Amino acid sequence: MTEVTIRPMRPEDVADAERLSAESFLDLDRRMQRRDAPDPELRPPARREAWLLRTRHLLETDPGGCWVADDDSGLIGMATSFVRDKTWCLATYAVRPGLQSRGIGRQLLEAALHHGRGCLRGMLSAGSDPRSARRYRLAGFTLHPQMHLTGTVDRSAIPVVERVREGSASDTDLMDSIDRQVRDAAHGPDHPLMQRLWRPLVSDSTTGSGYAYVDGSGAVQLLAATTRATATRLLWAAVADGPAEQTIAHVTAANEWAIDVGMAARLELHSEGYLGLRGMSPPSPYVHSGALL
Template identity: 60%
Template sequence: MTGDARIRPMRPDDVEACERISSTAFHQLDLRTYQRAWPDPQSRPPERRERWHARTHHLLATDPGGCWVAEADGEVVGFATSSVRELMWILASYAVRPQLQGRGLGRALLEAALHHGRGCLRGMLNASEDPQALRRYATSGFRLHPQMLLRGTVDRSLLPVVRHVREGTPGDRDLLDSLDRRTRGAAHGPDHEVLGRELRLLVTDRPAGSGYAYVDGSGAPVLLAATDRRAATALAWEGLAASDPDVPVEIGHVSAANDWAVDLATRARLEIWSRGFLALRRMKEPAPYLPHPTFL
């Protein structure tokens, strides 16, 4: 570790510096790993920075013991944010200033965040393609499951008629938490407050199958849980129906257990790419399920 660096709890006034580190570190990683067929990676735009701030302040409020920074010479140079939901530990975000990577700061931050999850039965995180981070997760007891990215524009003529999907309301919270427990083993609980402010909520609730999806402004489902693949597919199609036919949609974090999403991509003529990993400890791949980038 760097000479005078120390690991300490994150404070609210650290959030802006942590966002800058996250934006820089992940932009540089994207530049190293993006596919040539994709548009050039862009720095995080202002609206996404604001959402990052809001999510991190939320985690500081719910899980102060899971949020840590590395500080050197009075400056924040790295951070890790994590949460515990019921008996599951979740790594939300994690980065070190690029020029200081490889000096042990990342390992120390991850150990501090993992300590917050002591006693948890399960663990889950979304991992990038950074080899150092992947080794760190593997040596911490996580199994790495490759994920896919589904990308492309949606032809209006390919959209099926979807029935029994409605707009969600705060009154659906119990249903959502029940579906979370069934698919991933733990409810999102207080995270629904942030998700509901940022995203459109779709719900289907019938004896034949139920589920929910949080959908972003492009029409892509960014968090989805369902009892069966039919319900999951209906929710995803309903989200894609709101997409712009001239703007590519990206559905990320699709693990191999969620082949229903691959079938949907085939029908919608979306490209299928390999991107990132779902890292799991003492649990199987959730399905039908798409994890949120931050709250999983």
């Protein structure tokens, strides 16, 4: 292998980084695939555009957290990370298939972690690759198993949902306040991006406040609330508006209220990957985003 250079990501690297990450995740999905799961596919165009938009956003708002590895053949690895309110988050991390276990990933992760050296807390969402899990654990992260619920929704089980409305940019301050209460860090500049990518739902009453982001397929991408009752209400609202086939992803054991909603809707429970945390407990009531946490 030729000499590897670890350097800051540049805007012209983003498209190549997207293709590399898509190929890396496809390779991982194929290696870790359950027998009953559908065949993995390369990231579709709509998700590719969202990935590009998110990575350019991170490169603009926190360039010190974005790194790539290259050699004579071109880009062979990448990592994007960011800091919000003294919390460091890993967004994406990938090494070209066939080049893993050669120290490239370790160097990229070290560069990204150095960006968060002054942070009190850390968050990352990992798949089921045992090599990645080992690397995160050695970096000091506690690994909390993640679950997801999937299947055909039993419409007869959906309760009447009240006090949930469409959100807007005017709710951003409320959302940041909820973030700070639930995970000790606001999403800050990430909320305008998420409001562009996803549909926001808000519940704000004297008994509790919360919000959720729902993507075009009806899947919850992020949910935060000050009470479990509010979180449950928001999740049921998303399920009620969603399609027949749904998935509720990124659920930790600290969020059994989400498991209860999924099971009441007759979805099947599975485990997959980890939420890695450093200096903090699993946020609750909270369903984290895979990349923007």
